[in-house]
Amino acid sequence: MEEKSTYNKAIVYWLLTGAVLVMAMVIIGGITRLTNSGLSIVEWNLISGTLPPFTDAAWMATFEKYKQFPEYRMRNVGMTLQGFKQIFWWEYLHRLLGRVIGLVFILPFLYFLTSGQLTPKLTRRLLFILLLGMAQGLMGWLMVKSGLVDNPHVSHYRLAAHLCLALAVVSVILWTAADLVWKKRQQQSIPTKLYRLALLVPGLLLLQIILGAFVAGLKAGYGYNTFPLMQGKLFPTELLPYLSWHTVLENGAAMQFAHRWVGVLSLVVLVLYWLEASKAKLPATTRSLVLALLLTGLLQLGLGITTLVLAVPVSLGVLHQAVAFVLFSWATLSLHQVRAGRLSKNSDVPEIKQRASASV
Numbered sequence: 001m002e003e004k005s006t007y008n009k010a011i012v013y014w015l016l017t018g019a020v021l022v023m024a025m026v027i028i029g030g031i032t033r034l035t036n037s038g039l040s041i042v043e044w045n046l047i048s049g050t051l052p053p054f055t056d057a058a059w060m061a062t063f064e065k066y067k068q069f070p071e072y073r074m075r076n077v078g079m080t081l082q083g084f085k086q087i088f089w090w091e092y093l094h095r096l097l098g099r100v101i102g103l104v105f106i107l108p109f110l111y112f113l114t115s116g117q118l119t120p121k122l123t124r125r126l127l128f129i130l131l132l133g134m135a136q137g138l139m140g141w142l143m144v145k146s147g148l149v150d151n152p153h154v155s156h157y158r159l160a161a162h163l164c165l166a167l168a169v170v171s172v173i174l175w176t177a178a179d180l181v182w183k184k185r186q187q188q189s190i191p192t193k194l195y196r197l198a199l200l201v202p203g204l205l206l207l208q209i210i211l212g213a214f215v216a217g218l219k220a221g222y223g224y225n226t227f228p229l230m231q232g233k234l235f236p237t238e239l240l241p242y243l244s245w246h247t248v249l250e251n252g253a254a255m256q257f258a259h260r261w262v263g264v265l266s267l268v269v270l271v272l273y274w275l276e277a278s279k280a281k282l283p284a285t286t287r288s289l290v291l292a293l294l295l296t297g298l299l300q301l302g303l304g305i306t307t308l309v310l311a312v313p314v315s316l317g318v319l320h321q322a323v324a325f326v327l328f329s330w331a332t333l334s335l336h337q338v339r340a341g342r343l344s345k346n347s348d349v350p351e352i353k354q355r356a357s358a359s360v
Helices: 009-034 056-067 070-074 081-114 120-146 156-181 192-217 237-242 252-279 284-309 314-342
Strands: none
Touching: 009 081, 009 156, 009 314, 056 070, 056 081, 081 120, 120 156, 156 192, 156 314, 192 252, 192 314, 252 284, 284 314
């Protein structure tokens, strides 16, 4: 038996718009990384950097700043101004979208807050999302800064942190929207195994995404472009003497190996999750989410293998990163639904203050 649910559609649409914009930023960020454009803007001017160079003199001044850093001196000596513009625009668009996302979040938030449409619990949740977004932007600059020192490659640790913070923003937004939209249910009999799998899946996918960021940051996708073996071996044994517990995370081949097989393991767990969900008495929405999760997992594994074998073409690399976010989104929403089935109808969720015109 279900309880009638009411929610303010404007708030939900606003939240989902934010999630879509963050996803778009992840896609543009992937293009920026794969086209080696991420180090083209060497300053972090939050306000003055909103506008690009307009005059020839401004373009030359920006280009001269770029020439002072390792990427130009070590990789792009002799680059023309036109070539610089090509890499500049991707990084500029990436940063501009970040600013737009900030405005899209802050301005409606202030409106909903001042018009009395938010409860204290929901306000705290939204402030947490705002803090995550700010941290994600700051980590983006710290990531870029790591490539402006001696080596024109960003830290793969900071790249992973930047990506995971974006993932956290999307996940918390979706969880909050799900709290507001989906009807609260009477407590259901959710098998313990199913619930544990619902918890395991996001954790395993998060590990896989971190490994993917390590592979990207270490440029490890451009080597060992065969599957399932790595140049005829399960693991390149010639690398073993050079690996230790404190160097393995710096080794591209080791990270590619881990990324391959954690991906396969993730798919196995997704199949088990789907089988358990099929046997349980679950609402149609939950079943659909678990099925979407499995199908997206199959797509993602196929994309990953194809991207590797073709030595990371930009289009497939970006698509592989985007689908990872979709996959984690399904995992988040399915966990929300499975967890909701274990809670009573009186569970405390951050509902919004109602207006008659917003009820359904």
